[in-house]
Amino acid sequence: MLLYSVIVIFLAAFLITMNWFLAFVVAFVAFNILGGWKYTKTLFRDFMGIQNYVKMKRLVRKYEKKNKTVVECFEETVAKYPNNIMFNFEGKHETFQLVNDRAEKLAAFFQSLGVQKGDCVAFFMDNSPDLVTYWLGCAKIGAISSLINFNLREKSLSHSIDTCSPKFVVVSDSLQSHLVDILDDLALKNKEIAIFSHTEGFPSSNEPVILEISPFEKILTKLNSVNEGYVRPKLEFKDLLMYIYTSGTTGLPKAARITNYRFMNMAVSVGFLNSYTSSDVIWTPLPLYHSNAGICAVGQAIYNGTGLAFRRKFSASRFWDDIVESGATSFNYLGEILRYIYKQPFNQNEKRHKLRTIFGNGLKTGLWVDIKARYEIPHICEIYGSTEGNCNLVNLDETPGACGFLSIIFPSDAVGIYLLKCDDEGNLIRNEKGLCIRTGPGEQGLIVGAIRKTDPTKQYDGYVGEKETKKKVARDVKRKGDEAFMSGDILYMDELGYLFFKDRTGDTFRWKGENVSTCEVESALISSVDHKDVIVFGVEIPGTDGKAGMAAIVNEDGSVDMERVSKAVLALPSYARPIFVRLMRSNVEKHMTGTFKLRKVDLQKEGFDVENVEDPIWFWVAKSSKYELMSHELYTNIIQGKVNL
Known part of the structure; x- marks a missing residue:
């Protein structure tokens, strides 16, 4: 170097x-x-990066030495700002003291039901402050909260509940029917789960799986009758706090283990980089089961007394009205969210905001420049990371499109983040000694983070299930015997060390801010096409972030019924439904490997271009919830950005 x-x-x-x-x-x-003269312009960036890294590491170490947990930090914040607004939810305000009082009652309530430290309570709830209040209540007695994605349905939903083995499930009224649909699946697994409805009206059932079905009014009655308080167990910095679900390579969601120190590291880092205080208000358009909102945004309320404003469902057309009405000084984003906002017609409130900083990930170069110019946002904090990972990056100097950097001058060993050479499938390439090979400027590679068990900021806690956890660990990376977390992301490094997101490897792709498992989508499709060969992949669409889902189905006999396919994909979350379906009728052999598998790379390159692909391609129409045959005109409109995706 x-x-x-x-x-x-x-x-x-x-x-x-x-x-x-x-x-x-x-x-x-x-x-x-x-050649060092080329890098003098990055000296300030690099020194700032080192300084910030050391400060954040010291801050987390301070919490570690004091053995502070998330809920204890929250209680300290409540003592400082009891009457400050913690949540502004659709015009309804909840103070820090009110949220803490409710969490105390919930802690006593769950403990009275036999929930102990280390037990799990699952929350299948829509976006509301109650979700945070519930998991804070569980955290007070050392229970683990499972935050289940409210978009999940059928097999994915039952799998997620089964994975975390909860004693109780709390479900929102609006989601009850989806839970009812999987009761038989849970019964078949002999789960003894008590299900509580967050609002009244949960249907009765004689299934043995249900030990108790109680409307939320009954829960409130029980809460009010619990006056003796609760016994708090000894809580530790290293204790497991919650599960947040990520896309699984097996086709089903994986429960990422979020410890107190992982939550703390993510939240404290975002707070430090944006200088959040109790005077700030963050508007979050993202769901609270998502780590971007559920940890990074909620964490600012917990650690800094920052207010949090949001609504049940994101509205691009009302976004700037919400920002101004809430008095927000910041918001968090995904690149796709910003694209929706930017496509909205001019709103006079977009010039009346009090924003001073925003944070998030996935903001591409062109949109970055447009967003900055149109909305006059003083500071954009683009970050890179994953819920379960340890290779986090930040764009310190607002270089458009970059998700972070690795210093060309200073060694990256100190921060333990490397960009390694890999093949098209994301498999690491090794040298003659069996060690991994680092990439240099002008190259792309797989980003990994060194696992250091004595360093809270570099630990990898994995998932529920040892098998899934081990899949993400590479060994013999820099030296024999060492380990690193494999992110699954391909990044490109320019000559100054700036990093740009390029692609996901393996069996996932990213669309609308969510990781989509190709295996999960393939499983949903196979039965609807009578077990014909199916392969799913992501394809790029100009003017969009991430990759849209596309399925290729072998249909040599012409028997595939697209109505059946349309009904099958409704079981998937909306973001996971393939936008395009290609029915392969001719020249199937050329797309097959020697082991009779479809070549994903070739099909991905051909994409949905109806002008060059002979096979018929179908397009998902969300309004009618079915596929329609693509025409040349529709293809052109999609390419030109005239079709709402």
Whole structure:
């Protein structure tokens, strides 16, 4: 590395001349001859990066030494700002004190039902402050909260509940019917789960799986009758706090283990980078089961007393009205969310906001520039990371499109993040010694994070299930015996060390801010096409973020019924439904491997271009919930951004 070379030259020059000044001059000349002059413009960025990294690490270490948990930090914030507004939800305000009082009652309530430290309570709830209040209540008694994606249906939903083995499930009234649909699946697994409805009206059932079905009014009655309080167990910094679900390569969601220190590391880092205080209000358009909102945004309320404003469902047309009415000074985003907002007609409130900073991920270069210019947002904090990962990055100097950087001058070993060479399938390429090969400027590779068990900021806690956890661990990375977390993301590094997201590897792709499992989509399709060969992948659409889902189905006999396919995909979350379906009638052999598998890479390159693909391609029409045959005109309109996706 450049820095090592310059240090060696400096020391050699000093030993020869015994003069510090001459040694510095020689090293400076060598630095420029070796091409270091190109990187002088990044010196400030790199020094700021090192400084921020050290400060954030010290902050997390401070919490570790004091053995502070998330709920204890929250209680300290409540003591400081009891009457400040914690939640502004669709015009309804809840103070920090009110939220804490409710969480205390919930802690006593669940403990009275036999919930102990280490037990799990699952929450299948829509977007509301109650979700946070519930998991805070569980955290007070050391129980683990499982935050289930409210878009999940059928098999994915039953799998998610089964995975975390909860003692209780709390379900929102609006989601009850979806839980009813899977009661038989849960019964078949002999789960003994008590289900509570968050509002009245949960249907009765004689299924043995249901130990108790109680409307929320009954829960409130029980809460009010619990006056003796609760016994708080010993809580630890390292304790498991919650499960947040991510896309699984097996086709079903995986429950990522979120410990107190993982929650703390993510929340504290975002707070430090954006300088959040109790005077700020963050508007979040994202769901609270999502780590971007559920940890990074909610965490600012917990640690800094920052207010949080949101509504049950994101509205692009009302976004700027909501920002102004709530008095928001910040909001969090996904690139796709910003694209929806930018496509809205001019709203006079977009010039009346009090925003000083926004944070999120997935903001591409072109949209970045347009967003900055149109809305005059002072600071954009683009971050890169994953719920379960340990290779987090930040774009410190607002270079448009970059999700972070790795210093070209200073070694990346200190932060333990590497960009490694891999093949088209995301498999790591190794040298003759069996170690991984780092990429350099102008190359792309798989980003990984070194696992250091003594460092809370570099730990990898994995998922529920050892098998899934081990899949994400690479061994013998830099040296024999070491380990690293494999993100599954391909990033490109430019000549100055800026990193740009390129693609997902393996069996997932990203669409509308969500990771989509190709295996899950394939499983939903196979039965509807009588077990014909099916392969699912992501394809790029100009003007959109991520990749839209596309399925290729072998249909040589012409028997595929697209009405059946349309009905089958309704069982999937809306973001996981394939936008395009290709029915392969001819030349199927050329798309097959030697082991008779469809070649994903070739099909992905051909995409949905009806002008060059002979096979019929169908397009998902969300309004009618069915597929329609694509025409050349429709293809052109999609490419030109005239079709709402």
